[in-house]
Amino acid sequence: MSSQIPYKTYLNESEIPTAWYNVRADMKVKPAPLLNPGTGKPLSAEELTPIFCEELVQQELDNDTAFIPIPQEILDFYKMYRPSPLVRAYCLEKVLDTPAKIYYKFEGNNTSGSHKLNSAIAQAYYAKKQGLKGVTTETGAGQWGTALSMACAYLGLDCKVFMVKVSYEQKPFRREVMRTYGASVTPSPSMETDVGRKILAEFPGTTGSLGCAISEAVEVAVKNPGYRYVLGSVLNQVLLHQSIIGLEAKAAFDKLGVKPDMIIGCAGGGSNLGGLISPFMGEKLRGEADYRIIAVEPASCPSFTRGKFAYDFCDTGMICPLAKMYTLGSGFIPSPNHAGGLRFHGMSTILSQLYHDGLMEARAVEQTAVFEAAEQFARCEGILPAPESSHAIKAAIDEALKCKETGEEKTILFGLTGTGYFDLVAYQQFNDGKMSDYIPTDEDLAKGFAGLPVVPGT
Amino acid sequence: MSSQIPYKTYLNESEIPTAWYNVRADMKVKPAPLLNPGTGKPLSAEELTPIFCEELVQQELDNDTAFIPIPQEILDFYKMYRPSPLVRAYCLEKVLDTPAKIYYKFEGNNTSGSHKLNSAIAQAYYAKKQGLKGVTTETGAGQWGTALSMACAYLGLDCKVFMVKVSYEQKPFRREVMRTYGASVTPSPSMETDVGRKILAEFPGTTGSLGCAISEAVEVAVKNPGYRYVLGSVLNQVLLHQSIIGLEAKAAFDKLGVKPDMIIGCAGGGSNLGGLISPFMGEKLRGEADYRIIAVEPASCPSFTRGKFAYDFCDTGMICPLAKMYTLGSGFIPSPNHAGGLRFHGMSTILSQLYHDGLMEARAVEQTAVFEAAEQFARCEGILPAPESSHAIKAAIDEALKCKETGEEKTILFGLTGTGYFDLVAYQQFNDGKMSDYIPTDEDLAKGFAGLPVVPGT
Numbered sequence: 063m064s065s066q067i068p069y070k071t072y073l074n075e076s077e078i079p080t081a082w083y084n085v086r087a088d089m090k091v092k093p094a095p096l097l098n099p100g101t102g103k104p105l106s107a108e109e110l111t112p113i114f115c116e117e118l119v120q121q122e123l124d125n126d127t128a129f130i131p132i133p134q135e136i137l138d139f140y141k142m143y144r145p146s147p148l149v150r151a152y153c154l155e156k157v158l159d160t161p162a163k164i165y166y167k168f169e170g171n172n173t174s175g176s177h178k179l180n181s182a183i184a185q186a187y188y189a190k191k192q193g194l195k196g197v198t199t200e201t202g203a204g205q206w207g208t209a210l211s212m213a214c215a216y217l218g219l220d221c222k223v224f225m226v227k228v229s230y231e232q233k234p235f236r237r238e239v240m241r242t243y244g245a246s247v248t249p250s251p252s253m254e255t256d257v258g259r260k261i262l263a264e265f266p267g268t269t270g271s272l273g274c275a276i277s278e279a280v281e282v283a284v285k286n287p288g289y290r291y292v293l294g295s296v297l298n299q300v301l302l303h304q305s306i307i308g309l310e311a312k313a314a315f316d317k318l319g320v321k322p323d324m325i326i327g328c329a330g331g332g333s334n335l336g337g338l339i340s341p342f343m344g345e346k347l348r349g350e351a352d353y354r355i356i357a358v359e360p361a362s363c364p365s366f367t368r369g370k371f372a373y374d375f376c377d378t379g380m381i382c383p384l385a386k387m388y389t390l391g392s393g394f395i396p397s398p399n400h401a402g403g404l405r406f407h408g409m410s411t412i413l414s415q416l417y418h419d420g421l422m423e424a425r426a427v428e429q430t431a432v433f434e435a436a437e438q439f440a441r442c443e444g445i446l447p448a449p450e451s452s453h454a455i456k457a458a459i460d461e462a463l464k465c466k467e468t469g470e471e472k473t474i475l476f477g478l479t480g481t482g483y484f485d486l487v488a489y490q491q492f493n494d495g496k497m498s499d500y501i502p503t504d505e506d507l508a509k510g511f512a513g514l515p516v517v518p519g520t
Numbered sequence: 521m522s523s524q525i526p527y528k529t530y531l532n533e534s535e536i537p538t539a540w541y542n543v544r545a546d547m548k549v550k551p552a553p554l555l556n557p558g559t560g561k562p563l564s565a566e567e568l569t570p571i572f573c574e575e576l577v578q579q580e581l582d583n584d585t586a587f588i589p590i591p592q593e594i595l596d597f598y599k600m601y602r603p604s605p606l607v608r609a610y611c612l613e614k615v616l617d618t619p620a621k622i623y624y625k626f627e628g629n630n631t632s633g634s635h636k637l638n639s640a641i642a643q644a645y646y647a648k649k650q651g652l653k654g655v656t657t658e659t660g661a662g663q664w665g666t667a668l669s670m671a672c673a674y675l676g677l678d679c680k681v682f683m684v685k686v687s688y689e690q691k692p693f694r695r696e697v698m699r700t701y702g703a704s705v706t707p708s709p710s711m712e713t714d715v716g717r718k719i720l721a722e723f724p725g726t727t728g729s730l731g732c733a734i735s736e737a738v739e740v741a742v743k744n745p746g747y748r749y750v751l752g753s754v755l756n757q758v759l760l761h762q763s764i765i766g767l768e769a770k771a772a773f774d775k776l777g778v779k780p781d782m783i784i785g786c787a788g789g790g791s792n793l794g795g796l797i798s799p800f801m802g803e804k805l806r807g808e809a810d811y812r813i814i815a816v817e818p819a820s821c822p823s824f825t826r827g828k829f830a831y832d833f834c835d836t837g838m839i840c841p842l843a844k845m846y847t848l849g850s851g852f853i854p855s856p857n858h859a860g861g862l863r864f865h866g867m868s869t870i871l872s873q874l875y876h877d878g879l880m881e882a883r884a885v886e887q888t889a890v891f892e893a894a895e896q897f898a899r900c901e902g903i904l905p906a907p908e909s910s911h912a913i914k915a916a917i918d919e920a921l922k923c924k925e926t927g928e929e930k931t932i933l934f935g936l937t938g939t940g941y942f943d944l945v946a947y948q949q950f951n952d953g954k955m956s957d958y959i960p961t962d963e964d965l966a967k968g969f970a971g972l973p974v975v976p977g978t
Contacts, residue, residue, distance in 0.1 A: 068533040069599040075526045141527040142611065142902045153600065153674070171629045173904045173939070215899040216611070235944040239904060241951045242895055437700055441673040444600045446631045446697060481631070483941045486693040493699045 070147040071314045078145050079309040080132055082302045084121075085340045086412060087128035088347040091419055093298065093411035094386035096122075097373060102518040105383050113283060115188040115290050121299040128344075130302065132184075133191075139183045139216060140306070143172035148314040149478075153442040155462070162465035164458060165322065166478040167311045167338065168445070173239065176403075176448065176480030177334050178209035178294050181303035185292040186213035186221075195288035196220025200250065200275030202229055203402035204236030205480065206294030211245035221245040222289075224252070224278045227270035229402075236484055250275035257281055273378025273392075280381065295331030295403075296376055296385070296410050304337025311475065312341045324354035324461060326476040328453040329366065329424070330403045332410030338477040339422070346421060355422035356461075357413065358453040360432075362500045363396040365389060365409045366417055366424035368507060373517045374408055384517060387414040390502075391510030397500035399429055400488035401449040403479075407510065425457060428499040432456045433492040436482070448480040449488055528605040529772045536603050537767040538590055540760045542579075543798045544870060545586035546805040549877055551756065551869035552844035554580075555831060560976040563841055571741060573646040573748050579757040586802075588760065590642075591649075597641045597674060598764070601630035606772040607936075611900040613920070620923035622916060623780065624936040625769045625796060626903070631697070634861075634906065634938030635792050636667035636752050639761035643750040644671035644679075653746035654678025658708065658733030660687055661860035662694030663938065664752030669703035679703040680747075682710065682736045685728035687860075694942055708733040715739055731836025731850075738839060753789030754834055754843070754868050762795025769933065770799045782812035782919060784934040786911040787824065787882070788861045790868030796935040797880070804879060813880035814919075815871065816911040818890075820958045821854040823847060823867045824875055824882035826965060831975040832866055842975060845872040848960075849968030855958035857887055858946035859907040861937075865968065883915060886957040890914045891950040894940070906938040907946055 086092060095104035110119045121130065132140075151164040169177035189197050196219050201207030207223040214221035223245050230237055230249035240247050250270045251258040255278040261268060268274075283291035294300065315322065325342055327335035335357055345351040357366055365388045375392040376382040389408040390396075396405040409417075416422050436452035438459070439445070447455060458476040465472050482489065491497045544550060553562035568577045579588065590598075609622040627635035647655050654677050659665030665681040672679035681703050688695055688707035698705050708728045709716040713736040719726060726732075741749035752758065773780065783800055785793035793815055803809040815824055823846045833850040834840040847866040848854075854863040867875075874880050894910035896917070897903070905913060916934040923930050940947065949955045 070533070072530050075528070138610075139902075152596075173898065173902055173941075175941075212902055216902070234948065235941075238944040238948045238951060242898055242904065242947050244899065440631070440700055441702065444597075444631060444637075444670055444674070446700065483631075483633075483693075486696040489700050490692065490696045493696060 067150050067318055069152060070149050071318060072147050073145040073310060073313055075141050077313060078137065078140060079306060079313065080137065081129040082132055083305040083309055083340050083344060084124065084128055084130060084302050085343055086125040086298065088344045089415065090347070091415055092125045093415045096383040096385055097517060099375065099384050099515065113280060113291050115185070115192050115194070117188045117191070118185060118299050121302055122297060133187060136183055136187050143179065144306070145310050146171060148311055151443055154439060157438065157442045158459065158462050158466065160462040160466040161469060161471045162462040163471065163473045164462055165473070165475045167307055167475065168478045169307060170445070170448070170478065170481035174205060174209035174212055175483060176205045176209070177304060177307060177337065178206045179212060180306050180337070181294060181300045181333065182206070182209035182213040184303040186210065186217050186219055189290055190217045190219050194290055196222060197290055197292045198222045198279040198283040199292050199294070200224045200272060200279045202226050202272050204229060204233055204240070204484065205403060207245070207247070208236060208239050209294070210292065211240040211243035214245065215243040222282060223247045224250040224275040226250055226272055226275050233484065250278050252278060255281045271378060276377045277381055295333040295406070296408065298412060300333045301336035301340070301410055301412055304333050305340040307334070307337040307477065308340045308342060311338065320473060322353065322475040323472040324356060324474055326356045326358060326454050326457045326461070326474065328404060328450050328477070328479065329357040329359050329409065329413065330450065331406045332413040334477050334479045336410050336413050343416065343421065356457055357417070357422060357424040358457045359424065359426050360399050360401055360404050360453065361426040361428045362399040362502065363390065363405050363407070364426040365407065367426045370511060370514065371414060371418050372514055374514055376408060384515065385411050387411050388417065390507060391513045393513035394510030397502060399500065400485060401453065403450040404453065427453055427456050428501070430497050430499050433497060435459050445478070446482045447478060448482045449485050451477070451479040454478070525608050525776055527610060528607050529776060530605050531603040531768060531771055533599050535771060536595065536598060537764060537771065538595065539587040540590055541763040541767055541798050541802060542582065542586055542588060542760050543801050544583040544756065546802045547873065548805070549873055550583045551873045554841040554843055555975060557833070557842050557973065571738060571749050573643070573650050573652070575646045575649070576643060576757050579760055580755060591645060594641055594645050601637065602764070603768050604629060606769055609901055612897060615896065615900045616917065616920050616924065618920040618924040619927060619929045620920040621929065621931045622920055623931070623933045625765055625933065626936045627765060628903065628906070628936065628939035632663060632667035632670055633941060634663045634667070635762060635765060635795065636664045637670060638764050638795070639752060639758045639791065640667035640671040642761040644668065644675050644677055647748055648675045648677050652748055654680060655748055655750045656680045656737040656741040657750050657752070658682045658730060658737045660684050660730050662687060662691055662698070662942065663861060665703070665705070666694060666697050667752070668750065669698040669701035672703065673701040680740060681705045682708040682733040684708055684730055684733050691942065708736050710736060712736070713739045729836060734835045735839055753791040753864070754866065756870060758791045759794035759798070759868055759870055762791050763798040765792070765795040765935065766798045766800060769796065778931060780811065780933040781930040782814060782932055784814045784816060784912050784915045784919070784932065786862060786908050786935070786937065787815040787817050787867065787871065788908065789864045790871040792935050792937045794868050794871050801874065801879065814915055815875070815880060815882040816915040817882065817884050818857050818859055818862050818911065819884040819886045820857040820960065821848065821863050822884040823865065825884045828969060828972065829872060829876050830972055832972055834866060842973065843869050845869050846875065848965060849971045851971035852968030855960060857958065858943060859911065861908040862911065885911055885914045886959070888955050888957050891955060893917050903936070904940045905936060906940045907943050909935070909937040912936070
């Protein structure tokens with residue numbers, strides 16, 4: 063197993079990229095703008111600033127600037143847990159007996175346990191810079207809430223997290239990490255907001271939903287002076303911040319003199335995939351290189367592979383702007399799946415446009431097969447992967463096994479977004495042979511599509 | 521916060537030490553030998569080989585060889601998660617406003633979550649090399665059991681873990697990680713062993729103890745052909761394997777041109793502390809350099825600071841050999857403390873001798889103060905530390921604050937042994953203000969000392 067290529071390649075701190083890359087600058091067809099659901103017209107910066115921080119609004123709307131400098135304070139924070147390693151999966155290759163060369167970019171070596179911290183610190187920094195007191199957000203399983211509470215603790219910013227009640231009760235450990243970082247964590251729906259009180263009056267026993275938690279977080283941000291709302295995925299700004307993943311991966315490959323043939327990432331709202339592929343997609347868009355790019359989503363929530371490319375609400379509560387994306391309809395209720403981070407009905411508008419334009423592929427995989435891949439990976443590579451990340455592992459293993467058949471020595475890069483330390487209920491189900499695979503029927507999908515909004519002129 | 525010294529210093533893979541360092545070779549007064557409790561005579565290799573692997577017995581008894589080469593297979597495994605970073609705690613220094621320079625060697629970036637993996641892979645490797653089928657062990661909170669199950673999965677070795685029943689039931693997530701790595705995990709006491717059946721007959725409702733789990737694991741190892749017993753701390757061989765921590769730290773400091781003034785580590789059985797300090801202690805023993813070396817233990821289980829230096833059993837079941845060490849008596853029942861890894865009545869014989877000879881200091885700290893330090897560290901350094909590791913953080917912060925008073929720019933190194941992702945019940949107690957500090961009374965200690973064995977000729 064000796065080789066010129068090390069197991070792990072770390073950039074030096076001085077080699078950490080100092081600017082984020084905005085893939086929109088190189089897209090010939092830009093992602094469609096966010097629309098005001100009332101007027102059907104593109105949202106202006108003025109309409110967005112009561113909800114989002116000013117500089118983040120600029121980043122959200124900027125389709126032209128290719129490189130946006132990373133402020134020094136954010137770079138300092140990045141140095142606490144970055145650069146993340148680019149790992150050569152020698153042990154997995156050996157177990158698979160494949161001629162493929164498998165690499166993964168591992169984002170799990172920080173206490174939030176995932177890549178979410180890359181955007182959390184950026185969004186918290188701009189809130190601090192604007193002189194705000196704090197930020198609000200929602201969280202489901204808790205990865206994003208944890209990342210944001212860490213960033214806010216570091217900057218001395220207040221952090222109010224609305225956590226879906228069922229997760230609040232069933233995932234007390236995530237909640238305690240957030241509390242240890244000083245965040246206030248409120249089970250949603252709560253009595254602290256109009257929308258929460260209204261929902262509780264109507265459905266007294268409800269265990270909450272992401273849509274409701276978003277509504278509560280937005281309400282608190284808009285009603286409290288000095289607060290703004292922040293979001294951990296889907297938005298253009300989030301993909302921008304997450305480009306640090308791909309930029310580091312590319313820089314590490316360049317140092318090694320290696321060029322990947324294909325890049326694989328799991329896709330929920332698109333933050334990890336969009337970040338991982340951005341500089342490679344940039345080369346592809348500029349005609350400088352070609353890569354196969356593969357999005358992997360759960361068969362239980364197949365936005366890309368079975369969704370429609372249409373304007374839709376980003377939230378189930380239908381209070382957010384309309385985004386043009388691959389969607390199952392904001393009313394689509396994904397069947398239970400342990401990869402909570404991939405249970406979103408829509409998809410980043412950037413990735414949606416790229417997919418629509420044939421610049422990337424997508425595939426859906428089933429839950430049990432994903433956990434089989436996760437277990438195989440854990441046993442030979444020594445990292446217990448998050449269920450979300452394991453979707454990418456599954457596709458990478460499949461591609462490596464194809465290489466075994468054909469004898470091709472392809473170089474595969476996949477994104478290992480995080481660790482599964484807070485997902486052991488799912489692993490227990492798998493270990494006990496009690497995991498199920500839910501796939502929505504065409505009728506299930508039809509119900510979701512029936513709720514798609516009619517937008518004048520689109 | 522810019523500086524010549526990076527936040528994190530990683531050695532290159534080619535710089536990972538290729539031999540463990542055996543500090544016993546440089547000790548003028550060697551650690552006292554293990555004794556056969558029946559005869560009171562030093563245990564021979566022949567007496568140890570039915571329980572331990574042959575090469576590990578050699579390592580256990582070797583007081584003379586300074587460097588023992590690390591087999592290539594172990595080095596390959598180390599490369600999956602090592603080198604671990606030497607981190608400059610810039611953010612903690614800033615928060616404390618101290619002129620001290622604080623570094624920590626972080627061993628938590630692997631799925632076992634601690635340094636235990638360094639010895640687990642070594643012990644599993646020698647078992648495999650000897651042609652054994654598998655190994656048995658006990659685990660309390662689960663760190664050691666997790667590390668061993670990872671090592672065995674990698675090598676294709678069977679792994680039988682006896683987990684103290686109360687932990688098995690209260691810490692199901694640790695159990696599921698072990699199961700995911702293919703280990704069999706049995707709540708102890710069990711019906712699978714004579715000793716387990718006997719205890720269950722006598723105490724039908726017992727929730728088990730580490731002493732009982734050790735007895736079951738040893739029984740299974742001795743009775744099943746092709747099995748041996750392995751242990752995660754206390755033993756000389758374990759400190760030898762853990763020397764990789766200190767060797768890497770020293771190599772990183774040498775690259776930076778920095779020399780620490782003091783080295784701080786938490787101490788339970790001594791595996792982390794012994795590994796961290798070994799090359800520095802070696803220099804001290806050879807008169808080449810001087811360092812302050814500080815062991816930090818919980819006030820609830822104060823082996824060094826309030827124990828006796830005497831021959832004692834390593835296990836509460838009194839079936840293991842006698843070791844000369846600082847001990848509270850094998851019958852001492854430590855009051856509840858969330859740092860499960862530090863709740864051992866005794867201490868490594870190597871560290872005990874070094875402490876007895878005045879070559880290191882020790883101090884005891886209380887639980888609530890430890891969690892205050894843990895929270896402060898987590899909020900600025902971005903890592904949620906294990907309760908065990910947080911004992912070292914507490915002492916490092918205290919020393920840094922002393923530097924603030926005196927204006928001294930001391931360089932402090934401490935060992936951050938692991939992460940606290942599976943210790944959130946403890947953090948929850950702390951967050952809720954419900955944590956207690958238990959300190960044994962002199963009467964409590966007297967009871968433990970009363971059980972010390974009388975050993976002829978010592």
